[in-house]
Amino acid sequence: MAKHTPTATATVVALTPARVSSVAAARYLGYEPQTLVNWRNLGKGPRFVRDGKPGSRVFYRVADLDAWLEEQAARSSAAV
Structure with missing residues (x-):
């Protein structure tokens, strides 16, 4: 019986x-x-960032949300 060898590999990228x-x-x-x-x-x-001039739609960069969450992390209950 012939052995099957893959000719290409698939790469999955989560965006x-x-x-x-x-x-x-x-x-x-x-x-x-x-x-x-x-x-x-x-x-x-x-x-946050605005999509154009003042009053336009507001967006948040995921990196900024993660950075803000990290800043909010309490190191002890005394810090709360």
């Missing part, structure tokens, strides 16, 4: 979007979308 909508960012962080709106107005929360 994460570079940026997500405000609603998706809120879901990712575990907050309500309005919370992110409030934080933006107060100059708090994760960094």
Whole structure:
């Protein structure tokens, strides 16, 4: 019986979007979308980018969300 040898290998790449909508960012962080709106107005929360001029759609870069989450990590209960 002939032995089967593969001629090519398949590579699977999982892509994460570079940026997500405000609603998706809120879901990712575990907050309500309005919370992110409030934080933006107060100059708090994760960094965000606008899709054009002021008043246009808001997006969050996944890397910025992850960095913000890391900054929020408490090292002890005294830090909370």
